[in-house]
Structures are given as C-alpha cells and as structure tokens.
Amino acid sequence: MGTASQNYLAIIKVVGVGGGGVNAVNRMIEAGLRGVEFIAVNTDAQALLMSDADVKLDIGRDLTRGLGAGADPAKGRQAAEDHADEIEEVLKGADMVFVTAGEGGGTGTGGAPVVARIARSLGALTIGVVTRPFSFEGRRRSTQAEDGIGALREEVDTLIVIPNDKLLEMTDHHVAILDAFRQADQVLMQGVSGITDLITTPGLINLDFADVKAVMQNAGSALMGIGSARGEDRARAAAEMAVSSPLLEASIDGAHGVLLSIAGGSDLGLFEVSAAANLIEAAAHEDANIIFGTVIDDALGDEVRVTVIAAGFDGGLPPRKVMSRPEVRKPEPLAPRPATPAAAVPFGSEPKPEPVEPVVRPVPKPVPPELGDDELDVPDFLK
Structure with a gap:
C-alpha cells in the first residue's frame, strides 16, 4: 500500500x-x-x-x-x-x-x-x-x-x-x-x-504538483517576497512584510500568477490564513491566478512565515523593466520649435535641394521624430 x-x-x-x-x-x-x-x-x-x-x-x-x-x-x-x-x-x-x-x-x-x-x-x-x-x-x-x-x-x-x-x-x-x-x-x-x-508537507489547505505547475509553467521571470511575524495579527503582518519585501524589485500587481505559502505551527487559524490571503489578493493583478496553501510546521513555534512568488508578468519581465522604456519617447516639443528657424528660410523653397544649404535641413517635413530639439537648434546658432 x-x-x-x-x-x-x-x-x-x-x-x-x-x-x-x-x-x-x-x-x-x-x-x-x-x-x-x-x-x-x-x-x-x-x-x-x-x-x-x-x-x-x-x-x-x-x-x-x-x-x-x-x-x-x-x-x-x-x-x-x-x-x-x-x-x-x-x-x-x-x-x-x-x-x-x-x-x-x-x-x-x-x-x-x-x-x-x-x-x-x-x-x-x-x-x-x-x-x-x-x-x-x-x-x-x-x-x-x-x-x-x-x-x-x-x-x-x-x-x-x-x-x-x-x-x-x-x-x-x-x-x-x-x-x-x-x-x-x-x-x-x-x-x-x-x-x-x-x-x-501536509497543511490546512493542501496543494498538489498540478496546482504549482498551473502557475509556474512557462511563466518567465518571477519575483519572490518573504515575511515572518509573531503575536497578534501575525499572518496578516507577515503577508504585508512579504509584499513589501526588498527582494521584490517591483510590485506584484503586474503578475498574472501568484503562488502563496503560509507556514505556521499547529495553532495556525483559518481566519488568520484568510486575512493573509485577502491581503495578497488585493495587492495582485485583478485577473491573477492566485494559488495558495498552508504548511504546518511546529518547529516554527508561534511564528508565521509567508512566501509569495509572483510570476507571469506581461512580456515575461517584472513591471519595473517594462515601465522604464516608454518614458524615453518625448516627440511633442518638436512641433512648436522648428517654426522659429523655419521663418529664416525662404518659404518658397519647400522642395529644398538638401546638399546646397544646410539651413534648409530644419524644415519640419524631412525631420524624423526621433531627433531632439537641440539637434535642430545647433545649425542656427552656428550661423
């Protein structure tokens, strides 16, 4: 057997x-x-x-x-x-x-x-x-x-x-x-x-391999937070510590899969577990697949330990790295600025032969949006 x-x-x-x-x-x-x-x-x-x-x-x-x-x-x-x-x-x-x-x-x-x-x-x-x-x-x-x-x-x-x-x-x-x-x-x-x-390890709420696989398979980058607490409201306090752990280099709110482990002694209460799980659920993405279980370990005494593993970020990377990209684009200021140097150029010369006059280069139409304002102003100042 x-x-x-x-x-x-x-x-x-x-x-x-x-x-x-x-x-x-x-x-x-x-x-x-x-x-x-x-x-x-x-x-x-x-x-x-x-x-x-x-x-x-x-x-x-x-x-x-x-x-x-x-x-x-x-x-x-x-x-x-x-x-x-x-x-x-x-x-x-x-x-x-x-x-x-x-x-x-x-x-x-x-x-x-x-x-x-x-x-x-x-x-x-x-x-x-x-x-x-x-x-x-x-x-x-x-x-x-x-x-x-x-x-x-x-x-x-x-x-x-x-x-x-x-x-x-x-x-x-x-x-x-x-x-x-x-x-x-x-x-x-x-x-x-x-x-x-x-x-x-057996617990109040058991998970099996298939539960873990549902969150971890092809999930890409993951972040881990850990927290532990004793005394009153210990499970919730440990969960708060895990979510704000320095090990989490970004917020878990971008994660589409969260694995939550709550470990404690045999006196770990169901309402304690519920309070900790609710806190994690509130911090995670609204559509996140949150799978949590408990581990009973009397060696912990009156300590409750919470481990949060957040995975399944969009693009496979934590939000911190994804967010840093869009802020580089700032094409807006290009529209007003070139109007000033354009006044110094003969207006009729729209077809502008590029090699003849460097002054004609700042005309808005040929300028790609990536060019910064400083690059457009430099030829005028040199003149």
Missing part, C-alpha cells in the same frame, strides 16, 4: 550548480528540506567532496582537472556540455527540477542553463532560483551574472532572481561577510522550500 501511494508523489530534484549552488544545497540539507532529492554539480572536486548531496557529479574531470572553472562561464558551460549524458541520467524521472546557482562565477553561470535545458527536454517543470551578486563583488562578475541570467531565462519555465544587494537592506550594518553570503544561501533555500513544502 505504501509503495503504491509512493508512486503518486511528485519527484522533485534540486540541482546546485557551481560553488554558490552547492552551498545552497548544503544549506537546504542542513535545514531538513523534505521530499526532494539533492544533486550537486561542480567543476571543483574539492568543494564537491564537502557536499552532503545525494548525488555528486564532477563535471570538471577532463576540462578543469577538478580545479574549478576559474570564474569563466564559457569553461563552465563547456564542462556541463561535456557531461550532458551524465546530467541527463541523474535527472531522469523528475516531475520538477530546481536549478540553483550563484550567478557571476564560472560553473554556475555557464553550467546552469545547460542543466536546465536538459531537465526541460526530459519534460520536467524547470524552475531556476539564482542570486545576483553583491555589488562589492565587482563589475565583471555583475556583467557575467546578467549574461548568465539571460541565458538561464531561455531554458527554464520560471526564473526567480534574488538580488543579493537587497539582502543588505534586510540586515544590520555590522553583518560579517560570511553571514552575508550565508543569508544569500538561506534565501535561496526559502525560494525552493516555499514551493516544495506546499507539495510535500
């Missing part, structure tokens, strides 16, 4: 790629994340030895001789391609695959898109959960991270990007550098557990 029911459980695999990804996997294992299989993939054999993952895959045997990719994404990508068959073998049978990495280095940045492509080709719901590096890590790492995020976005159903700099807004100014990176691993873990716990 137990074996039969086991077959109906979704098979979830979490793959940590590169140093940051493997560290995040170790953190999840330490925290006791349940119901998933952990896979560590790295070009650094020494770091791999220290991992507690169920499966360890050394993809640097030939190319890097187990010494790492030297922060070179091309080398990381090649190492993953060289071992594509082995990666495929360990991913077979998965219903859902999380690909986690710290973007900006070599193995994670270059290898994660390869792992994601293989997972998706096997039919698994593929979710990327990655960090964007701290700004103090340097411009080169930041540029490599953006390239890696772009490449990974093409290969996953949903991509959650956690901006490490935003973590600094959630901690005190005396935080040690080790603690800052540990906190980044912790948030990566919460991104994964916020989704997997809904499927694998």
Whole structure:
C-alpha cells in the first residue's frame, strides 16, 4: 500500500550548480528540506567532496582537472556540455527540477542553463532560483551574472532572481561577510522550500504538483517576497512584510500568477490564513491566478512565515523593466520649435535641394521624430 501511494508523489530534484549552488544545497540539507532529492554539480572536486548531496557529479574531470572553472562561464558551460549524458541520467524521472546557482562565477553561470535545458527536454517543470551578486563583488562578475541570467531565462519555465544587494537592506550594518553570503544561501533555500513544502508537507489547505505547475509553467521571470511575524495579527503582518519585501524589485500587481505559502505551527487559524490571503489578493493583478496553501510546521513555534512568488508578468519581465522604456519617447516639443528657424528660410523653397544649404535641413517635413530639439537648434546658432 505504501509503495503504491509512493508512486503518486511528485519527484522533485534540486540541482546546485557551481560553488554558490552547492552551498545552497548544503544549506537546504542542513535545514531538513523534505521530499526532494539533492544533486550537486561542480567543476571543483574539492568543494564537491564537502557536499552532503545525494548525488555528486564532477563535471570538471577532463576540462578543469577538478580545479574549478576559474570564474569563466564559457569553461563552465563547456564542462556541463561535456557531461550532458551524465546530467541527463541523474535527472531522469523528475516531475520538477530546481536549478540553483550563484550567478557571476564560472560553473554556475555557464553550467546552469545547460542543466536546465536538459531537465526541460526530459519534460520536467524547470524552475531556476539564482542570486545576483553583491555589488562589492565587482563589475565583471555583475556583467557575467546578467549574461548568465539571460541565458538561464531561455531554458527554464520560471526564473526567480534574488538580488543579493537587497539582502543588505534586510540586515544590520555590522553583518560579517560570511553571514552575508550565508543569508544569500538561506534565501535561496526559502525560494525552493516555499514551493516544495506546499507539495510535500501536509497543511490546512493542501496543494498538489498540478496546482504549482498551473502557475509556474512557462511563466518567465518571477519575483519572490518573504515575511515572518509573531503575536497578534501575525499572518496578516507577515503577508504585508512579504509584499513589501526588498527582494521584490517591483510590485506584484503586474503578475498574472501568484503562488502563496503560509507556514505556521499547529495553532495556525483559518481566519488568520484568510486575512493573509485577502491581503495578497488585493495587492495582485485583478485577473491573477492566485494559488495558495498552508504548511504546518511546529518547529516554527508561534511564528508565521509567508512566501509569495509572483510570476507571469506581461512580456515575461517584472513591471519595473517594462515601465522604464516608454518614458524615453518625448516627440511633442518638436512641433512648436522648428517654426522659429523655419521663418529664416525662404518659404518658397519647400522642395529644398538638401546638399546646397544646410539651413534648409530644419524644415519640419524631412525631420524624423526621433531627433531632439537641440539637434535642430545647433545649425542656427552656428550661423
């Protein structure tokens, strides 16, 4: 009987790629994340030895001789391609695959898109959960991270990007550098557990794999917010914190799919859950598909933890990036301004031979709308 029911459980695999990804996997294992299989993939054999993952895959045997990719994404990508068959073998049978990495280095940045492509080709719901590096890590790492995020976005159903700099807004100014990176691993873990716990842990309101798939499949970019609170009105307070979390780089009101996880002890009340869910519903897009569930975890004590994952933005990007484009267009001022210089031009010379007189160029008809006012005025001033 137990074996039969086991077959109906979704098979979830979490793959940590590169140093940051493997560290995040170790953190999840330490925290006791349940119901998933952990896979560590790295070009650094020494770091791999220290991992507690169920499966360890050394993809640097030939190319890097187990010494790492030297922060070179091309080398990381090649190492993953060289071992594509082995990666495929360990991913077979998965219903859902999380690909986690710290973007900006070599193995994670270059290898994660390869792992994601293989997972998706096997039919698994593929979710990327990655960090964007701290700004103090340097411009080169930041540029490599953006390239890696772009490449990974093409290969996953949903991509959650956690901006490490935003973590600094959630901690005190005396935080040690080790603690800052540990906190980044912790948030990566919460991104994964916020989704997997809904499927694998019983609660007041249960979700299954199909519910999660409805929100996450082909959803593009996603944002994650987390909040926790104790005391009176704790669930609503945690939901407010999640919606206004610094990790959310844009408002969730543009999201057409929202996954909401409310975790608490066995004293978590139905009305508490309702208050938190109503707050999220009010903040989301009016037509959003909101799927929420609860997780009962007595280890939380009197704390309630809310995780919001907002996905399915128009164009696959959060509103912040979409909004920044239209503000560049300002063609309106062109109409009144050219009238002044046009008076100095002989009015009858509308057919204007362009090479003869530079003065004739400002006549409104040939001017494309993109040209700014300054460009039209310069010839007159020079005259």
